[in-house]
Amino acid sequence: ENEFNKTKVLQGKRVLITAGPTRENIDPVRYFTNPSTGRMGFALARQASLMGAVVTLITGPVDLDTPGGVNRIDIITAEDMYQAVLKEYPQQDIVIKSAAVADYKPKVTYEHKMKKSSGDYAVEMERTKDILKELGRQKEHQYLIGFAAETNDLEAYGRQKLEKKNLDAIVINNVAEEGSGFGHDTNASLMIFSTGKENTYPLMSKDDLARKILEESVHDMKGEPS
Numbered sequence: 158e159n160e161f162n163k164t165k166v167l168q169g170k171r172v173l174i175t176a177g178p179t180r181e182n183i184d185p186v187r188y189f190t191n192p193s194t195g196r197m198g199f200a201l202a203r204q205a206s207l208m209g210a211v212v213t214l215i216t217g218p219v220d221l222d223t224p225g226g227v228n229r230i231d232i233i234t235a236e237d238m239y240q241a242v243l244k245e246y247p248q249q250d251i252v253i254k255s256a257a258v259a260d261y262k263p264k265v266t267y268e269h270k271m272k273k274s275s276g277d278y279a280v281e282m283e284r285t286k287d288i289l290k291e292l293g294r295q296k297e298h299q300y301l302i303g304f305a306a307e308t309n310d311l312e313a314y315g316r317q318k319l320e321k322k323n324l325d326a327i328v329i330n331n332v333a334e335e336g337s338g339f340g341h342d343t344n345a346s347l348m349i350f351s352t353g354k355e356n357t358y359p360l361m362s363k364d365d366l367a368r369k370i371l372e373e374s375v376h377d378m379k380g381e382p383s
């Protein structure tokens with residue numbers, strides 16, 4: 158199959174993808190984060206671009222090269238990501254939130270490096286904004302896809318998040334499965350659609366999974382069976 162014959166199913170579509178972890182500083186040299194490497198989000202951006210989409214990738218701090226043709230926006234905190242995503246949202250056709258966003262941040266970020274003392278130390282944390290929930294609330298024409306990483310009860314937790322955040326689909330990574338999730342090149346997952354349809358994906362490369370997620374979403378958007 159040569160390049161000329163490939164159908165570009167996302168031609169003319171605008172796709173927004175978030176990737177990677179967020180980082181919440183307590184002082185200039187210390188922060189809270191998570192082990193997300195950004196690989197799933199970058200795979201989605203690469204595949205969406207290959208499928209003809211105009212791709213915007215909003216990413217936390219990761220050590221990955223930007224896929225060709227992708228418009229990359231770098232952010233650090235959950236609040237930064239919230240601002241960047243909400244700004245891009247109105248122009249988008251498909252939005253995929255594969256970032257691992259911090260649920261909590263330190264209540265205070267100190268300007269100067271903290272000094273240790275002999276006693277214990279407690280950090281007071283407060284909630285960050287739920288970006289995806291806000292996208293669900295403001296949804297107009299957009300097709301909205303969430304991600305979740307779960308160790309158990311994938312289907313039940315997935316359905317709860319799908320409904321609570323007003324999503325069109327959710328991809329739940331089974332992080333209890335060997336080789337799946339954070340820091341791996343492969344994922345085993347379950348994709349649930351708001352129509353009730355469910356697809357189970359065995360362990361596969363993140364690029365293969367990205368392609369399936371995008372293709373299935375296009376079918377679902379058109380109301381076609383896959």
Ligand code: CTP
Pocket residue numbers: 235254255256257258259260285286287288289290302303304305306318
């Ligand atoms: N998400 C988000 N903003 C947050 C937290 C999560 O946009 N502040 C998004 C993630 O990018 C993901 C989806 O919500 O697409 C689900 O994230 P997850 O952590 O699994 O769910 P939570 O709603 O945060 O619930 P919990 O962590 O308690 O399971």
Ligand code: CA
Pocket residue numbers: 258259260
């Ligand atoms: Ca969370």
